[in-house]
Amino acid sequence: MSSPPSVLTPEEKEHFLTHGWIKISGACTIEQAAEVTKNVWTRLGMSPTDKSTWHTLRTNMPGHNTFHASSLAPRAWAAVTELCGGADRITPDSALWKDSLIVNLGTPEGQDRPIPPQDLDGWHVDGDFFVHYLDSPEQGLLVIPLFTDIEPDGGATFICPDAIPIFAKHLHDHPEGVSPRMTPRGQPGFNTEPDLAWACNVAKGCTHFVEATGKAGDVYLLHPLMLHSASSNAKRNVRIITNPKVALNEPFNFDREDGNYSLVEQVTLRALGKDRLKGWKITMPREEVIPERVRIQERMRLEELKRLEEEEAKRKSQSETTTQISAAA
Numbered sequence: 001m002s003s004p005p006s007v008l009t010p011e012e013k014e015h016f017l018t019h020g021w022i023k024i025s026g027a028c029t030i031e032q033a034a035e036v037t038k039n040v041w042t043r044l045g046m047s048p049t050d051k052s053t054w055h056t057l058r059t060n061m062p063g064h065n066t067f068h069a070s071s072l073a074p075r076a077w078a079a080v081t082e083l084c085g086g087a088d089r090i091t092p093d094s095a096l097w098k099d100s101l102i103v104n105l106g107t108p109e110g111q112d113r114p115i116p117p118q119d120l121d122g123w124h125v126d127g128d129f130f131v132h133y134l135d136s137p138e139q140g141l142l143v144i145p146l147f148t149d150i151e152p153d154g155g156a157t158f159i160c161p162d163a164i165p166i167f168a169k170h171l172h173d174h175p176e177g178v179s180p181r182m183t184p185r186g187q188p189g190f191n192t193e194p195d196l197a198w199a200c201n202v203a204k205g206c207t208h209f210v211e212a213t214g215k216a217g218d219v220y221l222l223h224p225l226m227l228h229s230a231s232s233n234a235k236r237n238v239r240i241i242t243n244p245k246v247a248l249n250e251p252f253n254f255d256r257e258d259g260n261y262s263l264v265e266q267v268t269l270r271a272l273g274k275d276r277l278k279g280w281k282i283t284m285p286r287e288e289v290i291p292e293r294v295r296i297q298e299r300m301r302l303e304e305l306k307r308l309e310e311e312e313a314k315r316k317s318q319s320e321t322t323t324q325i326s327a328a329a
Contacts, residue, residue, distance in 0.1 A: 004086075007078040013263060016083065019161045020223035020267050021210070027076035027219040033147045034216075036067065036099050037240050042311045043304040044103065051236065054105040058230055060293065062301035063098030064308075069244070070095060073145065076219035080246055083221060084140050085262030089248055094140075097244040100297075101147070104155035104240075106233030114153040114234040117209040122229040123160070123199040125167060126243065128180040128291040133282045134171035134268070137248035141264060142222035147240040150213045155233030157212040157220075157241065163202050163227035165271040171225075172272055175283045180291070185284060193292065199227060223267050254280060 006013075008022070016022045043061060046053040069077035077095060081087040125132075127139040150156045171178065176185045182198045183189040211231070212220050222228070233239055252265050254277035261269065269275065 004078075006082060007075055008082055012079075016221075016223075016263055017266055017270065019210075020164050020226055021159060021161065022079070022221050023212075023214060024073070024076040024079055024219045024221065025214065026217050027073035027145070028217045030216050032072055032217070033145075036065075036072075036242075037101065037147050039308060039311075040101060040103065040240065042307050045303075045307055046105075048238065051105075051108075054236075057105060057107050057110075057233075059101075059103045059105075060297065061099075061101045061103065062297040062304065063100035064301070064304070065099045066096045067098070068095055069097050072097060073217075073219055076143075076145070076221070079221055080141055080143065083263045084246065084248065085260070085265070089250070089262065090140065091247045091249055094244070094246045097145070097242065100242050100244075102230075102241050102243065103238065104230055104233045105238060106155060106236040108236075110232045110234055111236050112234055113232070115232040117158045117160070117211075117229070117231070118204050118206070120158065120203070120229040120231060121200060122196065123203040123227055124181070124196050124229070125199065125225055125227055126245075127224070128293060129289050130180070131177040131185070131284075131287040131289065132171060132180060132182070133175065133177050133251075133286070134168065134280070135251040135254065135282065136224075136286070137251045139224045139245065140248040140252075141246040142224055142226055142228070143244050143246060144212060144220040144222065144241055145244070146212075146214050146216055146218045146220075147242070148216050148238055150239050150241075151235055151237065152211055152213055153231075153233075154213070154235040154237050155231055155239035158229050158231050159210045159212060159220075159222060160203055160206050160208070160227040161210065162206040162208045164223055164225050164267065166202050167225040167227065168268050168271040172277075172280070175281065177282065177284050177287070180289060203227060203229070223264060225268070225271075 130138045174184045181194045
């Protein structure tokens with residue numbers, strides 16, 4: 001069976017292999033982006049025109065609606081499958097993106113005062129729901145669709161490509177597994193929810209950072225070990241993104257007899273300075289972790305549903321009143 005034609009240009013492939021990320025510009029239309037975010041202010045309980053109501057710096061919202069990535073952002077989804085080695089390596093539900101929006105509004109105190117990336121306190125790699133191994137299939141790629149325009153100092157995600165080799169070596173050296181915050185199994189903090197100190201210290205030692213700016217409809221595709229952090233949004237323009245999970249059917253394989261490594265696997269091998277990891281394997285079982293985020297977002301989901309229902313009831317009442325007035329006239 002022949003492989004599908006490549007959607008990525010040679011330059012994009014080389015950029016991903018060298019830097020661990022690519023940007024797909026105009027992956028979805030402005031109208032599609034607006035459809036995804038149409039109820040965001042009702043859900044937040046804030047006003048888009050009154051910044052005094054912007055009471056939370058960043059909100060990680062629960063999802064209500066689902067969008068198929070191949071329809072919403074077809075080139076980005078095709079690029080996802082290519083980076084991961086083909087659609088057959090990805091779980092079907094990875095194509096279902098939700099309106100689990102991440103809204104960054106900044107703060108009055110932080111306006112016009114951007115925080116340097118080394119000093120941000122949110123550095124992490126994604127995957128707070130499983131014990132991490134070098135070959136973990138739970139997080140096969142990090143995807144960041146932009147649903148608003150994002151200017152420099154406007155709340156973009158900062159990424160740190162220089163840290164990929166550090167995280168790859170850490171995971172390679174701990175086949176027993178590490179916590180989502182990178183604490184090795186058996187060490188204090190593995191079974192608790194430690195802070196982000198380890199990842200933030202890695203960022204402090206790095207010098208090259210990329211600000212994931214762009215237009216509504218752009219999509220960033222990042223290696224799963226890409227260290228990243230939300231920024232401070234000194235512009236205080238609304239910034240809306242999401243980060244749908246891409247999971248694999250099988251763990252990454254760094255010891256392929258046929259050498260048919262995905263582009264993501266190739267980045268990991270390059271980061272380790274290896275052509276192949278012959279004999280490397282995990283030494284403990286894979287495990288799920290239930291993060292506090294899940295409980296928080298369920299409470300938020302119920303609160304959002306209540307506001308949406310109240311807004312719909314208000315709209316219907318206004319419509320009925322208008323109809324009655326017209327009939328009386």
